[in-house]
Amino acid sequence: MQKIDYRKAVVQDITDLIDLRIQQLKDEGYPETNNIRADLNEYFLNHISNNATNNSLICWVGTYNNRIIATAGLCIYQLPPSFSNPSGKIAYLTNIYTADEYRKNGIASYLIETLLNEAKTRNFLGVRLHASELGQSVYKKLGFNETNGYMDIKF
Numbered sequence: 001m002q003k004i005d006y007r008k009a010v011v012q013d014i015t016d017l018i019d020l021r022i023q024q025l026k027d028e029g030y031p032e033t034n035n036i037r038a039d040l041n042e043y044f045l046n047h048i049s050n051n052a053t054n055n056s057l058i059c060w061v062g063t064y065n066n067r068i069i070a071t072a073g074l075c076i077y078q079l080p081p082s083f084s085n086p087s088g089k090i091a092y093l094t095n096i097y098t099a100d101e102y103r104k105n106g107i108a109s110y111l112i113e114t115l116l117n118e119a120k121t122r123n124f125l126g127v128r129l130h131a132s133e134l135g136q137s138v139y140k141k142l143g144f145n146e147t148n149g150y151m152d153i154k155f
Contacts, residue, residue: 002064004107006114009059009071014044016068017059017095024097028132059095060114062107070098072111074118074127091119093129108138116142116153126154 009017018040026032047057056077062070073095081088093115098108119127130150131139144151 004069004102004105004110005063006060006110007063009044009048009061011045011048013061013068014041014048016061017044017071020068020071020097020099021095023099024095027097027100027134058115058118060111062098062102062111064102069102070107070111072096072108072115074115076122085125089124091122091124091127093127096129096135108135109142112138112142120155124155126152128152 018037021040022032022036044057044059048059057073057075059071059073061068072093075092075094077090077092079085079088079090093112096108096112098105116127128147128150129139129144129152131144136151139151142153144153
């Protein structure tokens with residue numbers, strides 16, 4: 001296999017991001033009961049474009065032969081402040097997916113580590129996610145722990 005290239009997603013990647021998200025949901029066993037392409041397009045357009053006002057999604061992709069074969073996102077949102085999280089800001093890993101034929105090559109791990117570093121530089125106390133059965137072993141290897149229905153890692 002040739003070298004995988006990694007970069008931040010851009011607006012021109014939205015069609016591929018939509019395709020990967022839909023395939024991810026199917027692989028996780030969700031039936032395709034609604035056409036969500038327009039909603040996904042709006043979401044990605046509003047959250048990864050240079051004009052996005054909320055800068056609430058940092059999305060990275062892995063490419064092979066100029067084709068996007070993997071993606072991972074760090075969604076940033078805010079809850080009311082608490083004693084354990086005075087800013088209330090939450091960093092949440094989402095949309096982590098690698099096309100079947102490219103799995104077991106460390107691609108997802110690389111994308112996740114890149115996003116964990118991004119969260120650290122933004123002074124988050126940790127990152128959380130909800131794991132499918134397909135991804136649990138990857139997250140555990142990276143240091144995530146199961147906590148109250150989700151997985152998290154503390155910095």
